[in-house]
Amino acid sequence: MTDCEALLAEVRACRACGDLLPLGPRPVLQMSASARILIASQAPGTKVHATGIPFSDPSGDRLRQWMGLTSDQFYDAANIAIVPMGLCYPGRASSGDAPPRPECAPLWRKRLLALMPDLRLTLLVGSYAQNYVLGNGAMTDRVRDFASYLPRWFPLPHPSWRSQIWMRKHPWFEETVLPALRAQIRPIEPALEDAEEPDHNAQFARG
Secondary structure (H helix, E strand, O other): OOHHHHHHHHHHOOOOOHHHOOOOOOOOOEOOOOOOEEEEOOOOOHHHHHHOOOOOOHHHHHHHHHHOOOHHHHOOOOOEEEOOOOOOOOOEEOOEEOOOOOOHHHHHHHHHHHOOOOOOEEEEEOHHHHHHHHOOOOHHHHHHOHHHHOOOEEEEOOOOOHHHHHHHHOOHHHHHHHHHHHHHHOOOOHHHHHOOOOOHHHHEOOO
16 A cells, blocks of 8 residues: 555545534545646535545536636546645535635645645635635635746636626736636646546545
8 A cells, every 4th residue: 555545535534514514524636746737626515525536516617618628627636636725525604615624724734745746736715725825815806816826836726606796896816817727727627638537436535
């Protein structure tokens, strides 16, 4: 068993805040030691909790379109890692899903990232990921000022249905930010064009 496999087994068995999760614990993530792009997102929704596959919902369709990746490319764990701030579905709040559980990122994030030494670009998807990594700030300002965070980080809005409303208010996102995002991704993952069909069962951490 590799170090990654051992840590993933430990993550899958995590019950640190199980009593506080309305659907119970089911950590969902994707990683490998060779990953070069990390998607640092928020937390799984109910559809992702049900499938155990990260971004297996309309938000994922939108994020893949933003990145210019096919589904096969996106789910190739050899190149793309997906580690949300909260690995389990956190439940509902008054305006949508609740924030990621605060116990999760301090417990797992540093150890997971330490096993991915080849990471070249991290997409900070949504305000929770951005605030955890960069400190408190305004998501829109960070996305507009994305170039100042390169080459290490690329701030993005969360690709939920609400992003459609946000994008209509900020047309510069499609005009400027998305072409720059794809330009950053393209030279990092050229091998994805020839990637074999991924084995989802081997890649996804399930509860």
